[in-house]
Amino acid sequence: MQYIFLISVNTLAYKVLMTKKTYNSIHDFLNDDSFKNWAFNSQLSDVSFWDFWLKNNPLKRDIAYEARDILLGINFKKDTVGEEKLQVEWTKLEAKLKTVQKKEAKKKKGIFQNPSIMKFAVAASILLAISFGVLTYTGLNNALVTHETAFGETLNIKLPDGTEVALNSNSEITYHKNDVRNIWMKGEAFFKVNKLPSKEAKFFVNTKDLTVEVYGTEFNVNTRREKTKVYLDEGNIWLTLNNGNSKKMFPGDYIEYSSDEKKILIDKHIVSKEQHLSWTQGTLLFNNLTLHQALEKISDTYGVNFDFKVPTSKDIRITGAVPTSNLTICLNAIKKSANINIKKENGKLVVYKN
The missing domain is CATH 2.60.120.1440 (Jelly Rolls)
Structure with missing residues (x-):
């Protein structure tokens, strides 16, 4: 038997809503309930709409994503070093370098009094510096x-x-x-x-x-x-x-x-x-696939594994589309369409036939 299901979004209601609102600041997004639903993936119609809206309003994506991060509590703490502490540490480093340089100078004084050796050392230093610069440049560009x-x-x-x-x-x-x-x-x-x-x-x-x-x-x-x-x-x-x-x-x-x-x-x-390209639009498309093939797509997208309690249920045919934004929504749509139940057991999703 072949089952057909479709998940649709009532975009008309949202178009009316959006004509009455402007979104120019973070607060505009934070005060919108439908945007909150999108941020928390809590309602399919809101998730689908805001995915569509953000795709068509690229100049406001950064503000929208920043608002989403605030709602989700995503904050990055930046530790800074005070200017005074930085200067103290730099002074210590300079003192250590001077001490090392004085010791090295005493050791090498006898060698570098010879003009020929001095010229050779300078030339070698220049060649080494050039070689190091070339290797560094090549390495950075070949990263x-x-x-x-x-x-x-x-x-x-x-x-x-x-x-x-x-x-x-x-x-x-x-x-x-x-x-x-x-x-x-x-x-x-x-x-x-x-x-x-x-x-x-x-x-x-x-x-x-x-x-x-x-x-x-x-x-x-x-x-x-x-x-x-x-x-x-x-x-x-x-x-x-x-x-x-x-x-x-x-x-x-x-x-x-x-x-x-x-x-x-x-x-x-x-x-x-x-x-083959529906995933680029945020949708998984099942065109007369077996339940086993459909759930393989879910596994590839979300990293979950399935077991079939009744092996024959693998051959149930389904046709339709589900959004990739929410695993729960995907599974609920498949359960209703194929007349099955899916339970989490020992880290796997087990498929039962109703």
């Missing part, structure tokens, strides 16, 4: 940069080359500071690669299974469940598989590749992209 998310968290990133990356929950991208167009990733991410026609600069996304090679395009990469899944939304990309083969993809193409089996498991064309 690794990492962006990562926790379970239940997403992150939008703009890379130095202009590429936009949406990072799904429990995911990570890493790159060298001086090579921003060569990315290593795990988890799931959507890339909107900025094309640099004047340089013809390629962009690479590397996983344990394959490498995606592009110039400028939009695509989604998912490395969960021991395989890499790639969906191409716009443009063209090349996949270099770790079995030595390569594959060209066109818009709408979807591929699943397993490095363990060293082969492509799924290769098909998809008309509707929502199934």
Whole structure:
């Protein structure tokens, strides 16, 4: 049997509300009950609305997030050192340095009275300083940069080359500071690669299974469940598989590749992209999935594990969408739609058939 469920938001009421209110200060947000619900993830309609509102009012995000942090009690205490104490410690340090310098000068006085040795020492010092400067500069520019998310968290990133990356929950991208167009990733991410026609600069996304090679395009990469899944939304990309083969993809193409089996498991064309990109809009979409497949998506998003008391309940089919902002809301929607019950037992969520 297939179950269908939809969670909707009454945006009309909020549009009327917002036309009567202005949000220019932290207090404007703090005094709004619907904003408080969003901050505490306590009401689906408020959470969905404020996610939408913040997305469309980017200039007010910082104020809104600061108000949210105040409500949640998130404060960062900054310990400062007084100017007087700083001066005292600096004076002590200078005195120690002078003492050390005097001792070293006595030891080396005999050596540096020789002009030839003195010239050699100066030259060596200059060479050492230059070498150290070059190594330091190279090291700083070759430093690794990492962006990562926790379970239940997403992150939008703009890379130095202009590429936009949406990072799904429990995911990570890493790159060298001086090579921003060569990315290593795990988890799931959507890339909107900025094309640099004047340089013809390629962009690479590397996983344990394959490498995606592009110039400028939009695509989604998912490395969960021991395989890499790639969906191409716009443009063209090349996949270099770790079995030595390569594959060209066109818009709408979807591929699943397993490095363990060293082969492509799924290769098909998809008309509707929502199934693979809905998470970027804060939604998990279930299109005629089994209950087992749907709960796998929940596990990937929130880091929870499920057990089935009755194995046959894994095959119940469901279709619909749930927001990713709240685990409780997701589970309640699934319980009602599939006529099941979910209880927490010994650190796991156990599925019972009603």
